[in-house]
Amino acid sequence: MTLHDLQPACASVHGGPDTAGVPLWDFSTNSNACGPCSEAREAVQGAEATRYPDPAYTALRESLGAFHGVAPGRVVLAASASEFMHRITTLAALQGAVQAALPLHSYGDYAQAAQVRGLDVVRGTGVAAGLQWACEPSSPLGLADPAVRAWQLDGVARDGGLPDVLRVLDCAYAPLRLDPEGAWTGAPPAQLPSACWQLWTPNKALGLTGVRAAYAIAPAGSEEQVRTLVALAPSWPVGAHGVALLQAWVQPAVQQWLVYSLSTLREWKSRQQALCLDLGWAVHAGSLANYFCAQPASTALQNDLVALRAAGIKLRDATSFGLPGTVRLGVLAPAAQDALRLAWKAVASGRTIADQDSPADSGDAL
Template identity: 60%
Template sequence: MTGSPHGGPDALGVPLHDFSTNANACGPCPIALAAVRAADASRYPDPDYTALREALGAWHGVAPDCIVPAASASEFIHRITAWAVRQRAAGVVLPAHAYGDYAQAAAAWGLPVLPVLPASAVFPEAPPPWVLHWACEPSSPLGTSDPALETWRAEEASGSGADRALRVVDCAYAPLRLAPAGAGRHGPALPVNAWQLWTPNKALGLTGVRGAYAIAPEHARPADIAALRSLAPSWPVGAHGVAMLAAWVDPAVQDWLAGSLATLRGWKAHLREACEAMAWAVHPGSQANYLVARPPVAHLAQRLRDLRAQGIKLRDCASFGLPGRVRLGVLPPASVAALQSAWKA
């Protein structure tokens, strides 16, 4: 199909109705946008990101030294994969359907993709961590909870498994969870023996601003955190990314986000009803601001090209391992009406 399978602007420009990305459609957050516009781009940021790490650490209830700034989620995915290779990891375990950068980083570093390992799996030829294991909370494209997290929590309770894997939870869509989270402002309780990767730009509707951060797990050694920092280039986050990440913990920004989630819930219900009215089979269980559906057509790629020519872009799920399906980010009712009209035409 025309353009990048990742979504967003492509060779045809900016879509009039872009269902292909999962950014918060209520955005951009006005407060965060003002902070980004006010950023002083005439100077380098603090290379140690001291104030930023203190603010993020306080918000998450961890020490500032546990915060590792990153240029983006993709940059950190490649960085921690490189570190796993340096630790002689035997391979990488991926979610069944997920963001392609996990596999891309593994391929770039020659790390084989492994099936999900049983609890008894060991690799005596390599020191811990035996594997790099990825999970998403919630997952993309399906928006469901990653079953790996339940396994990790069970292993925490039993005191086993921490020495078998370098675990990373991608929390990109945790702030956009629309189903009741039941565990406070950060969503469901995450395993304490896993790294957490946070990318607030999606929740803030500012995907054009790059900036992310990781939180080290409780058992992480200071030397390992330092090693991950040392693998980054100088100033991985620029002034605008620092401004966005600093705004992320502003209570007023979090209030805006909470209000936007209420709006997105209503828009998502409308989108689901519209899909069902077009006889699209909607995959159940999505708890995020997007869903997956199967249009009743034999040549989906051509239909998606036709829609794109009319200014409507959907995400083909073939790259996720789900051919014949599309992922739709939640958009306002006017965009949904445009999709219905174009599909009928």
């Protein structure tokens, strides 16, 4: 593999601010629109940034371990979820993995991390692979990941002489589930499979995505893998502000705020989906989280997204997820939704006028 071969894999697509700055109304990320959580923000603002954190993160790992009901030694700190995705993919490659199994539609860093380490990327469940990814609920569709049920049934297994399968469950959106059966209650849900790595990124749930900090819970009996992952990390992967965020994450007041915010997000989501339907968009059914996908009524979606961005509104083009012609929308407050309605109608009206004035339609010579 050459450097040239890696270029397409490194062309990541993200939501949030871009070269045009911060969108006035940003539907392109899945951050909790009720945030930021004031208690967590105050903790971050009050972080002691004049000195290094404890390099072993002793107190932090104890707090996170207690929150999840596991020994502190099973907690691995990470600079971000994306950083951990790359680090555990490196571990899989070191263990002899030759494949990475991904959900059909999924976050780009899973594939990027695999490709730059020479692993073949396969999509779908039930595939023999050295590294398997799942996301619960999934992104971008917000559905239950079918792999999770399979993992619950058979745990970590050996497959056809391959090295031990590394299974990683991305729990980024577990705290933002809005369905009554699986809604967050202030503690990690017991129904998540334990015989896999669980990757947690609280910054989305707390509305503080600019603070890059994450952690993973190792499955029982993974002491050697934990030691290797710690050895693969740089010194102090999480800075003082990230430590403050993660310490705040486990506080009862912060969890109470999060649980309370979910009822508001449910109301906003229902209103936003109705708005999309009113605009003539096809809304993908079944989303369990604070985001969903829709197919706008447009034959020139890329141009329309550019026009919306110029009007201060950003949607997440889902082409990079394998869903061309589709956008993912994080749930925002009614004021943002109303702005989207007005902007889309203006864009659609402009498109109609342009079509009527085009030479092909008027019969003028080209």
